[in-house]
Amino acid sequence: MSEVVEEIANLRVLIVEDNNLTRISLASTCQLHGIEVVLEASSAKEAMNAITRNKDCNPNVALLDLDLGDGPTGIDLAWGLRRHNPLIGLVILSSYKDPRLTGRKLPELPEYAQYLIKSEVTDAEILIQSLLQSQHHDGSAEISKSNSHELTDSEINLLRLVWEGHSNSQIGKIKSITPKSVETAISRLSKKIDIEYSNEINQRILLAKFYQELTGKIS
């Protein structure tokens, strides 16, 4: 028990989150549990500048939000931090159950990085456990156990386009296929995620709802 306490006390955390409220909450949670927060930053640029220019700022684990607004994402920053310090532990925090749902073509997670879904962090213990594991380089990045894993990149992309409210012909234009093919792909996708066609339900709304669930916008 004392070993764990000691390990927690040795953690020096960098928190990068663009949402002020979330960042404050994360920092408070860490500090409340005796974890030193060496830096709070709202962007990749801020974090990298502080680390490269200030030698006293030497985190051994980074808690990074996946979506940092315009520019680099948390995963881009993770790769940058790893280049700077190959031993740094990395925890990516996101509302998306799968990074592919962001709609951006993101690189793989760096080795031993942890992927935490915000809605699943119901307890500070989960967060601390991930920070410790990442710092120990225990296990590999485990993205999601949700059913988004079974979907292909193309299906996730289609799901996102439906959620954004595009019509079949608009989706067809974006994906350079015919509206008929879009219709077929949507019905195949619906079948895959157990949304059966019926006159009583609106298939597109259920698909959008499914996407929202995956992205953590609703639970």
Added chain:
Amino acid sequence: MIPKARFRFIDYLKSRCRINLRYLGVFFLIGSIPAVLIEKNSISSLRSALLWYATKAIAVLTTYLYWSSFRYLLVNRYRTKIYDLILIGGTGGAIGGLVVHQLASVFSLEHQATLAGRIASASVVGALWLPSMSTANNSLRKFKEQESQIKARLLSQDQLKFKQSMVFQFLTSSFYRSIQQKLSVTALEAREILDRHLSESSSREAVPELVSNIATKTFRDLSHSIKDDMSFAANLGEIEKAIPFWGRLRKFVSFPSALRFNPILEAFPYSLIVSLFCAGYISRNSGLTLTIIIVSVIFISNFGVLKAHAYLSKNSEINLRFLSLSSVLSTAVIPPILLEILDRSQFLGLSFQGSNYYFFSYFILALVMSFLGYVALLIKITFQEMEDSLQSQYREGVDKEKIVNNEIARITSVCAKYIHGNLQSSLVSLSGSLKQAVKNGESARTEEIIDEILHMLQNPELELNRNVDDLYAEVLKKISLWEGLVDIHPEIQIDEHQFSPQTITQVMDCVEEMISNAVRHGKASAIKLSIQRTADGTLVLICIDNGQFDPHPQGGLGFNIYQEASNGDWTISRSPENNLTVVRILINS
């Protein structure tokens, strides 16, 4: 696939009888006047006059029925193949001619019998020629259908004017300003409520909760209201597209060529000439040389007419070349040759001893046909011009719609990011700090936070006011986001040119994509980014990075962005000497 023709005469009569009778009368009366004048000396008795009229009526009826039935087959209900038409026409003409001829022969009316035979054969000629006009009518009908569909989509003139002014307002940024005003008004109202609470000591305790409410409720409602405005604006793109189209359509509708297409008006002069030709005495031989000359003249003039008609009827599913050729042959070549053969062989005792009418009637026919051909050609040119013009208007509309939609998307994104990302989250965060300060009894800190909140509500559009009109500054800002992760060396030479928001957005999207691709997929550590504006106004974006190069890159969103911004004028390559990846994009500014 063309369905097989199923011509039912009773259907045809049901659908056509009302119009047929009227025009049939006109045909008969006008067509018979010159014939009567020509033949007045031959009509010696009441019986011969009645018989003459009877044969004439049968001939005219036959002609008209052929024409109408072909038109019916082609346009109204059935589609058929041209050889079916020729078969029907040829058979009908032959049977009709023989029946009339036999009737006349029974009554020992040699002259009338000859006349009936020729009228019948000429009616076949007319019937074969006229379908090409029907196909022209078919084109017009299709166009009118299209026109009514577009009309149905459009709103009334008043509404259109209103929407047009809205589009104008939007394009001149009034719309954008109205969003800012909404934001200011909302913030002002929120500030007044906050001031009221602050001025009364009893309600000061509720201030932190109030700030939280302002952030989560008041500004959320504002977001929804702006979103509604955006949806409205998005629809304006469609209206913008429709406005020029509508104007051109109105012009076209009032254009007299629509009338000139009327097959009745076009068919009438032709039928008149055919009647004249048939009614005239072609009872004497005009000679082989003269016949060949006449045939040549008619062949050439008719060919022009039919070619023009073929152009006009380009939407038809009929083989128009075959139609033209067969019509020319049947109109200009077959009858004279047939007459010559009949005359020389003395078939059925017919005699064609020379007559000037033969020459004159064909000559007039040639003139009229040439004139009709000229008119048809004129119509064709006008029609083509009109169609080209409409299409170019449509393309312009689509381009404008794209600009409008891009602008709407940009404003939506800016507003959403600003309200959610800056205002709401800052206010939520400040309300949390305020609660904490009030709870801990830190009065100085409490006042400080309240001041900060008031300042924020006083200038809610501080960041939003910043116009994206400086490409240089925007590129540097974009690059700075990647500071620390990759070493970027920018070289920007764009003078002081004022770029449109659309161009800036395109360049920014490309820059973002070039940098993120180099970092994410190439694992580059250094990037040289060059943006130059050439003398002809083209922006040349070159991104050179030291990352890994995928010789078979998978096309994705990034490539689509390059493709769209540059209209396909972009390249990605690898320099083998120094292992650098080079992306080059040309954007027309």
